[in-house]
Amino acid sequence: KNQVEQSPQSLIILEGKNCTLQCNYTVSPFSNLRWYKQDTGRGPVSLTIMTFSENTKSNGRYTATLDADTKQSSLHITASQLSDSASYICVVSARGGYNKLIFGAGTRLAVHP
Amino acid sequence: NAGVTQTPKFRVLKTGQSMTLLCAQDMNHEYMYWYRQDPGMGLRLIHYSVGEGTTAKGEVPDGYNVSRLKKQNFLLGLESAAPSQTSVYFCASSYGQETQYFGPGTRLLVL
Numbered sequence: 001k002n003q004v005e006q007s008p009q010s011l012i013i014l015e016g017k018n019c020t021l022q023c024n025y026t027v028s029p030f031s032n033l034r035w036y037k038q039d040t041g042r043g044p045v046s047l048t049i050m051t052f053s054e055n056t057k058s059n060g061r062y063t064a065t066l067d068a069d070t071k072q073s074s075l076h077i078t079a080s081q082l083s084d085s086a087s088y089i090c091v092v093s094a095r096g097g098y099n100k101l102i103f104g105a106g107t108r109l110a111v112h113p
Numbered sequence: 114n115a116g117v118t119q120t121p122k123f124r125v126l127k128t129g130q131s132m133t134l135l136c137a138q139d140m141n142h143e144y145m146y147w148y149r150q151d152p153g154m155g156l157r158l159i160h161y162s163v164g165e166g167t168t169a170k171g172e173v174p175d176g177y178n179v180s181r182l183k184k185q186n187f188l189l190g191l192e193s194a195a196p197s198q199t200s201v202y203f204c205a206s207s208y209g210q211e212t213q214y215f216g217p218g219t220r221l222l223v224l
Contacts, residue, residue, distance in 0.1 A: 041218070042217055043117070043205070043215030043217050045215070046212045046213075049212060100158075101213075102155070104155050105153055
């Protein structure tokens with residue numbers, strides 16, 4: 001069964017600190033992996049996308065990694081800001097006639113001053 | 114560009130009532146999607162469309178119908194609302210199977 005699991009479920013950090021969010025998936029055949037940021041009361045917004053051959057992708061203070069062998073991805077946030085408070089969703093695409101997206105439940109991050 | 118817009122933003126229904134959620138996009142995307150998001154769960158695909166006049170079932174289509182009469186609009190209908198349909202509904206669109214762009218969501222409460 002195609003699944004995407006994220007950890008931790010929630011996380012509280014102080015402003016300026018770094019943090020790493022984890023994503024494990026069992027999706028086959030794998031097409032790509034995306035990280036989305038979802039602010040409270042808003043729709044998700046894409047942060048990064050990685051294909052099978054990519055193992056690192058950065059977007060400002062966000063750096064995503066992908067290990068296709070172990071089927072794990074992480075999202076590292078550097079020098080956190082209050083505006084980073086949001087849910088971060090890992091989404092894996094399964095290759096097919098229609099590339100089905102499997103969404104993780106998300107990690108809710110709270111950055112405190 | 115407004116991107117993806119959804120109406121209404123919030124709605125309360127009684128069990129058995131019907132309603133239609135409207136999604137509009139101004140990015141000329143071929144693909145459009147309807148998802149629901151429930152606490153502790155990932156977004157689940159209800160229905161999707163790969164072009165004007167076409168629709169297909171997603172992961173959780175029961176109790177919902179859709180129509181794509183115009184390329185820029187994708188309508189989600191609930192014929193007889195049930196409390197289990199209380200959720201936040203998101204519409205999204207994409208150019209082919211590239212990154213999906215999401216609307217702001219519609220919060221629906223069924224009593």
